[in-house]
Amino acid sequence: MTPSPVGRPTRGTTGVNRLRRIDRWxxxxxxxxxxxxxxxVDLGFGASAVTPLELLxxxxxxxxxxxxxxxxxxxxxxxxxxEQSAGVEGVSFAxxxxxxxxxxxxxxxxxxxxxxxxxxxxxxxxDAWGRMCARLQPDGLLxxxxxxxxxxxxxxxxxxxxxxARSLTISLRLAELDSPAIxxxxxxxxxxxxxxxGERVHEFVTSLDREWARAAAVAPFGPVHRWRTAMxxxxxxxxxxxxxxxxxxxxxxxxxxxxxxx
Numbered sequence: 001m002t003p004s005p006v007g008r009p010t011r012g013t014t015g016v017n018r019l020r021r022i023d024r025w026x027x028x029x030x031x032x033x034x035x036x037x038x039x040x041v042d043l044g045f046g047a048s049a050v051t052p053l054e055l056l057x058x059x060x061x062x063x064x065x066x067x068x069x070x071x072x073x074x075x076x077x078x079x080x081x082x083e084q085s086a087g088v089e090g091v092s093f094a095x096x097x098x099x100x101x102x103x104x105x106x107x108x109x110x111x112x113x114x115x116x117x118x119x120x121x122x123x124x125x126x127d128a129w130g131r132m133c134a135r136l137q138p139d140g141l142l143x144x145x146x147x148x149x150x151x152x153x154x155x156x157x158x159x160x161x162x163x164x165a166r167s168l169t170i171s172l173r174l175a176e177l178d179s180p181a182i183x184x185x186x187x188x189x190x191x192x193x194x195x196x197x198g199e200r201v202h203e204f205v206t207s208l209d210r211e212w213a214r215a216a217a218v219a220p221f222g223p224v225h226r227w228r229t230a231m232x233x234x235x236x237x238x239x240x241x242x243x244x245x246x247x248x249x250x251x252x253x254x255x256x257x258x259x260x261x262x
Contacts, residue, residue, distance in 0.1 A: 007097030
């Protein structure tokens with residue numbers, strides 16, 4: 001008898017291009033580039049095959065041999081996704097949850113679980129991370145976070161195969177951006193309830209917002225220049241920022257220990 005999937009069905013509201021920022025970040029991640037088996041799991045893909053198919057296309061721009069496995073608890077969603085992806089090579093669908101079922105001994109290089117833990121309690125995060133990370137390749141990673149409905153505001157945690165978080169990434173559409181603090185509404189479940197006085201993530205979001213405001217003087221040179229100016233100020237203030245080459249995309253990564261819950 002096949003064990004029941006671990007978890008709850010997702011809300012299934014993911015739309016076209018909603019996860020484009022996360023997809024592109026994953027596609028250029030060193031873990032995918034060096035993986036012997038470039039298998040990526042899209043856990044909780046939603047009501048249609050759209051996000052796994054988009055993910056596959058973006059991954060293959062960097063790794064032509066990449067494969068995507070979409071997992072959902074709802075069997076009707078799995079059946080629908082299989083119909084929608086008929087004839088597409090490199091993508092498959094199965095019923096599953098945090099246990100990440102895979103055939104034989106195969107393990108994914110990366111698991112993407114976006115907008116999945118948002119419906120859980122903060123106390124459920126460690127167990128969910130542990131279950132998913134236990135299925136990763138030794139050098140694999142879990143990408144877990146949240147984004148808004150149209151993908152203009154996104155945040156995610158990068159978690160290693162040891163289930164220890166490494167970084168937080170905030171990704172924003174800079175055009176017409178008023179305040180980077182809008183990212184606080186979409187922080188990963190491990191952090192979203194920690195955006196209060198005395199918590200490190202609150203200090204980071206506040207600092208990010210403050211430096212963006214201070215960089216208004218260079219706004220005539222464009223939002224990317226303004227964002228870079230704000231990021232340089234954050235770095236000068238001692239924040240351990242990561243992957244600076246992605247600042248031009250409206251992203252900022254910071255080491256997890258700088259924002260971890262107290």
